[in-house]
Amino acid sequence: MAINLPGNSSFTAPGRGRDEIYVATTPLRATKGPAQLLMSAAYSSQLVESSAFHAHHQPSITSASPPSNCQCFDFQPQDPENIYVALAALSGRAIPGNILVRKISKIPKKKCWYIGSSKLSNAVEAAYKFNSSWQTDLRLGHHDCRHYTNGLAEMLIGKKNVLEHLQENQQGMDY
Known part of the structure; x- marks a missing residue:
């Protein structure tokens, strides 16, 4: 189950009738061999974060309908497992990226945090507009x-720097 931030009134509990927004982390990918060794070295030296961050959207829930049609919004390299892409990225150069939108059956239970309810009437449409720009x-x-x-x-919940806020307020978060 996603967790709420303790002691912070600006992050409200999940509410029925409004789209819920979550942030989740997943490990960065690299193919076995040199790419994986390079990424491990970069993590160890704290040159890059060890996790990828992405947003999850859960449509508003009524007592008669279970959560469904959840979506994951993600921004990552076009070829995240390519050693040359990893080298270019670690050297500070811009690399081609992709915005991915995937339907998921449910919000992840691990490494996922509720950050607020959308202030917009159609969060998915707004997210697609954000992606287009x-x-x-x-x-x-x-x-x-x-x-x-x-x-x-x-854009969705009206709060700035939610990842930094999560990191500051979560004791023992595993990034």
């Missing part, structure tokens, strides 16, 4: 999944 050149630390997730969350 998002620059897809990915640059680690300057224009990556963290920036994408923060920007999308800000």
Whole structure:
């Protein structure tokens, strides 16, 4: 189950009748061999985050309908497992990125945090509009999944820097 931030009134509990927005993390991918060794070294030296961040949308729920049609919004390299892409990204160069939107059956139960209810009447339509204006050149630390997730969350729930806020307020978060 997703968790709420303790002691922070600006992040409200999930509410019925409004679309719910979550942030989740997943490990970054790299193929076995040199790419995986390179990414491990980058994580160890804290050059890059060890997780990818993405936003999840759950449509408003009524007592008569179960959660369904959840979506995951993600920004990642076009070829995330390519050693040359990893080298280019770690050297600070921009690489081609993709915005991915996937239907998921439910909100993840692990490494997923509720961040608020959407202030918009149609959160999915707004997210697609946000995606259409998002620059897809990915640059680690300057224009990556963290920036994408923060920007999308800000647009949907009206709160800035939600990832930094989560990191500050969660004791023992495993990034």
